[in-house]
Amino acid sequence: MLTGQQYKDSLKDGRNVFFEGKRVSDLGTVPALASPLETIAAGYDKYYSNEPDAVNPMTVAPRSPAELRDRVPLITQMDLLLNTTYQSLMTLQVAAARLAGVTSGLIPRINAYVEKARLDDIRITECITDAKGNRSLAPARQEDPDAYVRVVGRPQDGVIIRGAKLHISAAAFGHDLMVMPTKSMKPGEEDYAIACAVPVSSPGVLITNTTYHPRGGDPRDFPTSSRVSIPDSMVIFNDVFVPNDRVFLDGQTEHAAVFAHSLGLWERLGGVSFMVVQADELVGLAQLIAEANGTARISHVREKIDEMMIHATLLRAGLEAALAHANSTPEGYFYPDDMFTNVTKYQGAANFNRMVRNLHDIAGGAVVTAPSMSDFDNPELGPLLEKYMSTGSEVSGEYRARLFHAIRDTTADAYGGWHLVTNLQSGGGLFAQRLVTRKHYDMDRARALALKAAGISSRASDG
Amino acid sequence: MLTGQQYKDSLKDGRNVFFEGKRVSDLGTVPALASPLETIAAGYDKYYSNEPDAVNPMTVAPRSPAELRDRVPLITQMDLLLNTTYQSLMTLQVAAARLAGVTSGLIPRINAYVEKARLDDIRITECITDAKGNRSLAPARQEDPDAYVRVVGRPQDGVIIRGAKLHISAAAFGHDLMVMPTKSMKPGEEDYAIACAVPVSSPGVLITNTTYHPRGGDPRDFPTSSRVSIPDSMVIFNDVFVPNDRVFLDGQTEHAAVFAHSLGLWERLGGVSFMVVQADELVGLAQLIAEANGTARISHVREKIDEMMIHATLLRAGLEAALAHANSTPEGYFYPDDMFTNVTKYQGAANFNRMVRNLHDIAGGAVVTAPSMSDFDNPELGPLLEKYMSTGSEVSGEYRARLFHAIRDTTADAYGGWHLVTNLQSGGGLFAQRLVTRKHYDMDRARALALKAAGISSRASDG
Amino acid sequence: MLTGQQYKDSLKDGRNVFFEGKRVSDLGTVPALASPLETIAAGYDKYYSNEPDAVNPMTVAPRSPAELRDRVPLITQMDLLLNTTYQSLMTLQVAAARLAGVTSGLIPRINAYVEKARLDDIRITECITDAKGNRSLAPARQEDPDAYVRVVGRPQDGVIIRGAKLHISAAAFGHDLMVMPTKSMKPGEEDYAIACAVPVSSPGVLITNTTYHPRGGDPRDFPTSSRVSIPDSMVIFNDVFVPNDRVFLDGQTEHAAVFAHSLGLWERLGGVSFMVVQADELVGLAQLIAEANGTARISHVREKIDEMMIHATLLRAGLEAALAHANSTPEGYFYPDDMFTNVTKYQGAANFNRMVRNLHDIAGGAVVTAPSMSDFDNPELGPLLEKYMSTGSEVSGEYRARLFHAIRDTTADAYGGWHLVTNLQSGGGLFAQRLVTRKHYDMDRARALALKAAGISSRASDG
């Protein structure tokens, strides 16, 4: 296993990482990149063991509903890159099982890769979403054939790929990029049916970085985002060579969706678990600021907090139902129920903005006008701010200002905006979750209930 | 145990039942009362056993989470009066246990009553809500002291009670009225701390009846409400004598709420279970009418059905979470988790009208303008209606008309209106459910998450 | 002009009217039909004049924005049949002007018909919506070619039509049926491009009736619907001969939509005006019942009424904006702005159910469980009901019971259900109103604002 320092050193491998138009050779030199780097390094140190064959225990799949449930609090605490690494390895294992009868040559490659990745203690990110070009055209019919990642060459010892993957969290901080087709492919789209693990340092890989990390100001004004931020990337594969032992699918169009589907099993739990925690956090912020403002007993304020508590509890109910009805793969790995997970994600995503509205309504305009914590440091200004931001002897001005900054940082500034968008978009947007619902809902039961209400014994005999 | 016929005969006991201003000596003579009478009688026949000590198996409380779960489908199928009987008996048993150390004399009475009620196979209704008078005044300070049911006399062998209880489902069809205080009482309100089982036939008991049963027209135009209807009553206790062995609380103000609270444990499961079934039924009606109208593949119609499926599944998740986290009373009876049940009821009640809107939007104006099924019988008119209500060879006009009537009957006529109101009001209205949420929500966890987001190690040290 | 009695006599013309499967030769003999008959007759008496050339002043179109505005209160007070008569005559006049250059022969017919209808003081209903069959097929491609009303014969002196029209309010109570194509037609659909005025008494016309008029019970329990009810009809044209002077369009497919479009100008005002009044009525019911319940000062009750007031005022704002931006036809008739009218209808329709929910939440369960007013008449029961329904010396039990019945009647029974459906469906459902919005919204202005926000001078130069 690697220590945090070994991890940091391992990234100095010539990777082509960009930030604001400039190539960054040492991630630690750009504050917005140094912060996640340290977070991830700390994760390495946390799980480090110098036993010879040690592997990170978080990279093992749950084998029972109880193990699945125990994983929930861990997931919401571990860093995102460790989480994607875990998801990638699980995805490969399940995919290997599903491809077993089909493409026998690939299975040993996958198993070997997984074993080595665990032992080398590397971090892996998931590359799914393609550039896509014109949404109404299939990959092979695009004006630009590279709108979806594809194989443009097949030398004897590997493949050469070209294209771009979007919305990749932490791409610049991992060792490997797990490239998977974004959807199933059709005959004629063989070049697009490519799954492989690409080292970040491969020639031709270019990685952009966007981030909600604060660009300046006092870190106390950004109490969460200054500590916790993970950049998002576009990853460009500009004719990148991938050796054969890292190619896990190549041309088997009918199996192209196996990887994305397998990934779906593992990534949902994280998404929903985080939403539940976030909903509770919003309740807590609302309650604390109402108390600090001296308005916690006003009826309309309480009603707004009620609504937030009901929302948070409903999401928790959805998570509990998904865990109570956990399913297992044929390989014996347990994952939460698709349907319950989905409607919970939908509910959480669709109502997050409303809960933020409640919080802002309760907190007041000082969410965006509270003085900077650095203003409190000024010897002339500070004591006056303390005096006027305080609402009584039990609520110091500084404490109240910190709450306002926390609310602004998490819901009304760059990081809050990132949540507004990603809560909606993770898993493909609200419409994608409707499609899953259509697929899993038990319509036969609903029809039977309706026919009974109509006093119709069966449609066939009447219709 | 009683057969259905024996049950019907047992109601001819001189009870003071009114319908539309007239006293009704034989419930079977008024169509709106005869229908529920037959439904309940059928329930007697269904569970009848001539074994000497047989009791109805539905009156036994679940002893494990699994038994609790198994009860769900049974509850949504049994008649409402059997359900209130079961709830009343469970309430008494739990209340007896809770009152154990307090008022020792009452416990044997309660136990004896429960045992006899089971053996006699009687039906019991729950009388909670008082007339209440001025909502801002306590019972003892009302202009009319009878605004809450109270003891107005205490002869040696019993008590005399006066007052009225509202919203009593099926009161005219049971044998006993389980009178309970609507809330906790304070010192000085001793006369209002009265719980007792009053025979419906007691002199001084008057019972009104309101109903959504159709007042005429073709039963096929009211496919559900013509089959399934239970009247609601106001029960007036006009100086009613109750013998001591039927008095379960008298004057112990501090324990007045024990009964209502115990009842709460048992009634919730029924309410939420029914809401889940109803939500699925609405989905089914929407899907069937969309198919019959030929619009099931239109995008905006599908999206409305999506929303209904998501709603129904979210309610089901709430029920599943409540069952997965079932609690047990000290006596070992299992009941669903309060918090999950509550937010599920809230969600179901608050969004029912929106789901009905979706259904009406999908179905179209024929929900209220479709010809009567009796019009189809007319030899001149019928074939033309069949011709013009049909939407193709696979959808007969009559079938489609029946769907419209089912939608109107369950959502846009007397029965539908009853649902709109009672879904909101059962359990005390939306606000009551907010209060329960405030009580059970884990605010400490939420605060801790918020303080962490604000980078505040503890409020005490900062504030 | 006709007196009310003359009107009633005029309907005894052999018309084929059905109610619940039976032919009704005298509308006055069926209570559910007698009630609207009397209402309409009273409208005749109200406007009656024995001047020789007198016409009803309500059948004249507004000639200025001020006249348009003055019409609003009148429209919400006149009976529905007078309103449809007015709309039909206006529709014909505007249609005549628009067809002027096209089909010269038809104009004099239309003008003559309008003049005669005014002088004869007849009532006219609008027949638009066809049976439609399979929604995904055009009229001429239906399995049953009669799914849309069409010409099946053309004798020298007129046309013979076949088909059915749905959702016709008051069809059985008017003299003429104004048949119009439901939409534009295409070449090959000439037989469906038929507009004509069909006497209700024509052989082959069959009219069903459905109604929310109470089927029994005490009229005081149905304070609005027992006074105000208009049946809805399906009108079947079973090979009906229409003489040439009543045919206003026949085969001119490209002009088939002129009538429906002209009608749209006039019917909107009524729909929106009624919604505004209804929204205020709901506020009033909520406020009165809160006062009667003694809860009008409770914070959450006030907030729900706030929401209802805001809703009602927003609809009123929409109506005011539509009047302030009234447009005129080339003929100089003024009608409210399409766009503002439409979004107001959408807002009113989409939120009506939510306002009803608020009302029910405020009022309580007695909306559906309050005793019948006839129960108050019972000498034994009445005084007790008065005692227990009262909430203090200022609120009599009877008064409070009447409020509950009014709320149930208008929002939670047959009439309330009719509103739930027709508020959504009038004008074609929520989706139809979205289509109108798409057509009229000034997207160019919106685009320009967006490009400015993006700092893009013009799309063309950048894109």
Place this chain on the structure above:
Amino acid sequence: MLTGQQYKDSLKDGRNVFFEGKRVSDLGTVPALASPLETIAAGYDKYYSNEPDAVNPMTVAPRSPAELRDRVPLITQMDLLLNTTYQSLMTLQVAAARLAGVTSGLIPRINAYVEKARLDDIRITECITDAKGNRSLAPARQEDPDAYVRVVGRPQDGVIIRGAKLHISAAAFGHDLMVMPTKSMKPGEEDYAIACAVPVSSPGVLITNTTYHPRGGDPRDFPTSSRVSIPDSMVIFNDVFVPNDRVFLDGQTEHAAVFAHSLGLWERLGGVSFMVVQADELVGLAQLIAEANGTARISHVREKIDEMMIHATLLRAGLEAALAHANSTPEGYFYPDDMFTNVTKYQGAANFNRMVRNLHDIAGGAVVTAPSMSDFDNPELGPLLEKYMSTGSEVSGEYRARLFHAIRDTTADAYGGWHLVTNLQSGGGLFAQRLVTRKHYDMDRARALALKAAGISSRASDG
């Protein structure tokens, strides 16, 4: 009048302005303050005239409904500081008229101040909201008596004030601070009934600054906020002397609310006008990004844009209704109707977050992950971004990236967060707008409609 340069010079007056903990002697040296400085200076140049008695035409109140309407587009285009200056002067004029009979000595002072302010062409900001301390206590009963701004000394030639005012937009950029009581005061609160115009440069005035101006990065990534930003301030009055000729109210508690109320008349128009423009801008952004993504014809995308168009049009209807029903002050100045303005603000504020959700749902995750425009400048990276961000030959990658940045900047970053909060809070939060609604709604009309529905001729006679 002043030129822009003269204005900038005029601010170098020793004012005590702070930014991020440091005193700023020259506003032009801090980028986040230099930007608004230039914007305001440009406004000076725009209206500059060297005529001797010239005044800015924007500081004159509308004298007719037509003038009021013409003001709308001007208000949404002028800078915020000119707008607050105009509002302050109008407020003083109306307040002077209202105080006429009361405190005769003050009127000439007010008039003289207004005249001089116009001629000197100064800029004025409005200082209303106090620090407030414990919300449940009146000003005079606070633990800290300075929680509301008050007079702490009365030397012969003026008053000395102490306290703080919050949420002051552009305070550091104006010449005078218009201090007004936040609400009506009671006997015993005389020291809090203080209105006066305080020069920003007065000793003892301290001004903080918070801003959504970007702290770094490429301005093209912040296309709106890099051009348009106005800081918000807390203004502290630390024993500030105000000469008598600038004191407009001192101790007349019963008239304390006159100023805030007068201000309300003028500030509403700006708020609502901006909301309407913003709603249209969101529609435009949604439409452009849907087109750029190639999804503008997908049904669920169109429905979301429909909803946004309906929302924008409903707000416009509210503004139109408010203008159509403009009222005039006794002095003949026209202002928009209070009630229509209020419900429009409520609707706009309450639904802004939902419209932002729709926009984010339509746009996709690239709102927060699109590469920086500076990445496009990189010679290695730029062409690849252009290739992969393009969706076809008609949509360049750069154009599409700019749209994503505009959406992020205005709705999902610091500026967007500022909107989320201030749209809700301007005018006092949603609850404050409910209170205004309660005050102005015509409840008598609503009651009458309800009584009519209940068939009750008058409440008095029945109740």
